[in-house]
Structures are given as structure tokens and as C-alpha cells.
Amino acid sequence: MKIPLDQGLWEQPQTPNEKPRLLGSRCTLCGEIYFPRKQKGWCLRCHKKSLEDVKLHGQGKIASYTIVEQPPAGGFYRGPVPYAYGFVDLADRVRLKTLFTNDFDKLRVGADVELVIDTLYVDEPGNDVVTFKFQPVTAP
Numbered sequence: 445m446k447i448p449l450d451q452g453l454w455e456q457p458q459t460p461n462e463k464p465r466l467l468g469s470r471c472t473l474c475g476e477i478y479f480p481r482k483q484k485g486w487c488l489r490c491h492k493k494s495l496e497d498v499k500l501h502g503q504g505k506i507a508s509y510t511i512v513e514q515p516p517a518g519g520f521y522r523g524p525v526p527y528a529y530g531f532v533d534l535a536d537r538v539r540l541k542t543l544f545t546n547d548f549d550k551l552r553v554g555a556d557v558e559l560v561i562d563t564l565y566v567d568e569p570g571n572d573v574v575t576f577k578f579q580p581v582t583a584p
């Protein structure tokens with residue numbers, strides 16, 4: 445069974461042809477986009493309760509990345525090591541922090557990436573704990 449690491453960050457596709465979408469918030473007054481979704485609905489730019497839920501695009505470009513060689517302290521991270529994480533600029537004009545898939549040699553600042561839902565680790569009863577990641581899009 446697949447279990448999401450966090451609730452409410454993305455929406456699973458309804459059909460095999462659809463792609464997963466991240467769930468964010470958009471300000472109806474100034475257009476500012478937030479990820480993850482702001483539950484209370486306040487725009488930090490307008491200082492008004494003007495946010496609506498929005499599904500974000502799954503494509504973007506790598507803004508920065510790093511490859512982590514040691515597990516972080518605190519035990520909150522249970523995925524494989526080394527791993528890559530960094531920031532992606534989505535086509536929706538929002539920058540978000542994300543893990544990357546383990547195609548380390550394809551990671552470049554400015555490279556095109558797309559959203560995938562991928563296993564982070566397998567828990568005790570044997571469930572796949574999944575989270576969103578971005579993977580480099582290979583040129584055709």
C-alpha cells in the first residue's frame with residue numbers, strides 16, 4: 445500500500461493519463477501563489493483573506509540543488525542517502541523546496557524538471573511511504 449508522507453500537498457491523478465498536481469493557494473487580488481496551501485487563506489502580500497485553492501503545474505526549472513551525503517540529524521528523514529534536494533521554480537511563478545529523484549548527474553541549475561510521486565522509504569508493515577519529488581526531464 446502507498447501512504448503519503450504528508451496530507452494535502454498533492455492530488456493523485458484520477459486516470460493513468462493524468463499527472464499528479466501540487467495543491468497550492470492563489471491570491472484573487474494580487475495573483476501571488478503559495479505552496480503548500482495556506483489553510484487560513486491570508487495573502488502575505490495583500491494582508492487580506494483573499495486566497496483560493498489552486499492546482500499547480502507539474503513542470504519547472506531547477507533554481508538550486510545540493511546533494512546530501514549524510515542523513516540529517518533528528519531522525520525526521522528516513523529516505524535513502526545520498527539524496528538531492530533544492531528549489532524549483534514552477535511555471536506558476538512560485539519557488540518551492542523539494543527533493544529530487546536520484547538522477548544526480550542530470551541535475552543542473554536551469555534544467556527542466558517535472559513532478560513525480562515517488563517512494564521515500566518503506567515503513568514497518570511494508571507500506572511504501574511516498575512523497576513528491578522532481579525529476580529531470582530528459583531531452584527527446
Ligand SMILES: [Zn+2]
Nearest residue numbers: 471474487490
Ligand atoms: Zn494578494
